[in-house]
Amino acid sequence: MFRDPFILDPNKVVLCEVVDSNCVPYGNNQRSQCAKVMEAVREFQPWFGMxxxxxxxxxxxxxxxxxxxxxxxxxxxxxxxxxxxxxxxxxxxxxxxxxxxxxxxxxxxxxxxxxxxxxxxxxxxxxxxxxxxxxxxxxxxxxxxxxxxxxxLDPKPIEVDVGTAGCHANFSTKEMRSPGGLQYIKDAIRRLSKRHSQHLRVYDAHNGADNMSRLNSQLSTSSYNEFSTAIASRAVSVRIPGHVSRMGCGYFEDRRPAANCDPYTVTRALVETCLLETPGKDDDVQ
The missing domain is CATH 3.30.590.10 (Glutamine synthetase/guanido kinase, catalytic domain)
Structure with a gap:
């Protein structure tokens, strides 16, 4: 529940999950499953910024x-x-x-x-x-x-290559934010590297080909087909910001989600890969 910025207090704007007549999550309601996953990793104190x-x-x-x-x-x-x-x-x-x-x-x-x-x-x-x-x-x-x-929120708002639109996801846990956290960041990125195609399927659930055309290794984007990582680079799948590398702790940035991504599926996939599983190359992300 949020304060209503249009007709002001005491009115509220309420964000609701979509459910059917039996109160079962309906259609493209991804919040319900995301909430369960977030509850399972509460001890890690997962922080996000998009x-x-x-x-x-x-x-x-x-x-x-x-x-x-x-x-x-x-x-x-x-x-x-x-x-x-x-x-x-x-x-x-x-x-x-x-x-x-x-x-x-x-x-x-x-x-x-x-x-x-x-x-x-x-x-x-x-x-x-x-x-x-x-x-x-x-x-x-x-x-x-x-x-x-x-x-x-179209990932490729104009046909010609003059600009794309993303929704970069920044992620950290209490271990990553603590002194020496860079090792946890690198471990999470290694896990992500093994599930590149699976994550893109999740990130592309609603925009498919648009994100494929966006991630074309141009205009500060990475390749759709190959995972890449580096420090401070904009042309990679996942980057470690320069100041995080210098400090030795902080967060990493997943630059693959498109502007019209579902934040519930993106954050859930990051948590499942980085915190809940030991992924293999063929493991699936829900």
């Missing part, structure tokens, strides 16, 4: 704000200026609405395309990650209604 990228479009189907006679504005990460970014007021309104609601939003920035933005949610423990990200997405779409624009 980086949600999105692209703004007008009702005419064109990226919001793009001049009609311009093909593709220049790529400019974290840019400033009316000729380089479009929709900052939308981004800030969304950020303020999430803060009011109680969503654990912790940052925002302009992305590569002129009408593309990102917000970060976390750190959240266990099931809270999926709950807070779903609510942040809901609030984003509600805010966009007021501005007459559409927020797209």
């Amino acid at each position: 980086e949600q990228e999105y692209t703004l479009f007008g009702l005419d189907g064109r990226p919001f704000g793009w001049p009609p006679l311009v093909g593709f504005p220049a790529i400019a990460n974290c840019a400033v200026g009316i000729d380089k970014v479009y929709g900052r007021d939308i981004c800030i309104c969304h950020y303020k609405a999430c803060l009011y609601a109680g969503v654990r939003i912790c940052g925002t920035n302009a992305e590569a395309l002129a009408s593309q933005w990102e917000f970060q949610v976390g750190p959240c423990e266990g099931i809270e990650m999926g709950d807070d990200l779903w609510m942040a997405r809901y609030i984003l779409h509600r805010v966009c209604e007021d501005f007459g624009v559409v927020a797209s």
Whole structure:
């Protein structure tokens, strides 16, 4: 339950699971199983942070704000200026609405395309990650209604190779965050390397070919077919941030999830692989 940022206190916005008439989880409700897995690993204190990228479009189907006679504005990460970014007021309104609601939003920035933005949610423990990200997405779409624009979570929002949209997942446990935690981070990455294709099947449950076209080893993405890891690199499947390597503890970043991923399936898969099993190359992820 969250504070309603649109009609204000004492009203609430409630996130509900979808169940059938017998109260059995229904359809694409992935929260129920995720909650069970998170309860099983509570002692590890799993923390997550997810980086949600999105692209703004007008009702005419064109990226919001793009001049009609311009093909593709220049790529400019974290840019400033009316000729380089479009929709900052939308981004800030969304950020303020999430803060009011109680969503654990912790940052925002302009992305590569002129009408593309990102917000970060976390750190959240266990099931809270999926709950807070779903609510942040809901609030984003509600805010966009007021501005007459559409927020797209399409991993490949524009056909040509000028930008993609991901939802990078940062993950840690209390051991990883403690002094000497780098060894636990490396062990988790080794486990992930053995289940690359299985994780992509989970991450692709709702977007399949779109994420395959996104992960093409270009534009700061890794290969869809091969697992890779490195320190501070953006062109790998899973990276160890530079400051984590220097400190010897912290978290790792799984850069494979697409913008329209289901956070419940992503966080559940990370926990199952890194904490609950000793995976073999052919083991399956639920």
